[in-house]
Amino acid sequence: MSFMNEVLEKNIPIWDECITTPFVQEMKAGTLPFECFKEYMIQDSIYLKHYARVYGKEIYHAKTLRDIQLYYSVLSFVTDTESAVRLRYLEQFDMTDDDIESIAPLPENQRYIDFLLETAERGDEKEMLMAVLPCMMSYSYIFRRLAEDPKSKESRYWDFIEDYADERYAESCREWSRFTDGKCETLSDTEKEKLSHIFKKASLLELDFWKMPYRR
């Protein structure tokens, strides 16, 4: 089995737990209070800004133009495609990205951001990949599972679910998996273990993020 397939397999139980959180379940059912979704969206907007910064660091450390192009493609996804649904929601809250700048991250969000930026600070390309991939891959896994249930289409949050459940998005996650395998194939078991640990840490921070809006 490839390195990434092993890592993914180990993290599925954590992502399954994300699905069981009240936030995700109520989002799927459409019963999630709009205020709660609003809090999530605001926090996510803060999160995504810092997430994008890690890709800036990846680009800086990239050795080839191909790698730069690939990292850049995520940046444009975060700032364009992903932003489209998010901005529509912010508009409903009567907010713009500028309003987000003055809002403080909640502790769970801050911890996740600190972890991302500390990993980026060390400047190791593969470690940075391990920190950012669970964000992308867990969403594809979680939202595809939600979309499997035809009832999800009736949720008021279907536009949000649909975006991440997209097959092209799943394919791009598989590409990232192959890309990362290519970078990791010559590593020792100890190095792989260290990378796997960073990936798991990010998955657990994702889980805390899903629990965050409902804690309040």
Ligand SMILES: Cc1ncc(C[n+]2csc(CCO)c2C)c(N)n1
């Ligand atoms: C807390 C949190 N985790 C994951 C995502 C999902 N996400 C963030 S950037 C991106 C695109 C490519 O990586 C995806 C899918 C999110 N929005 N918020």
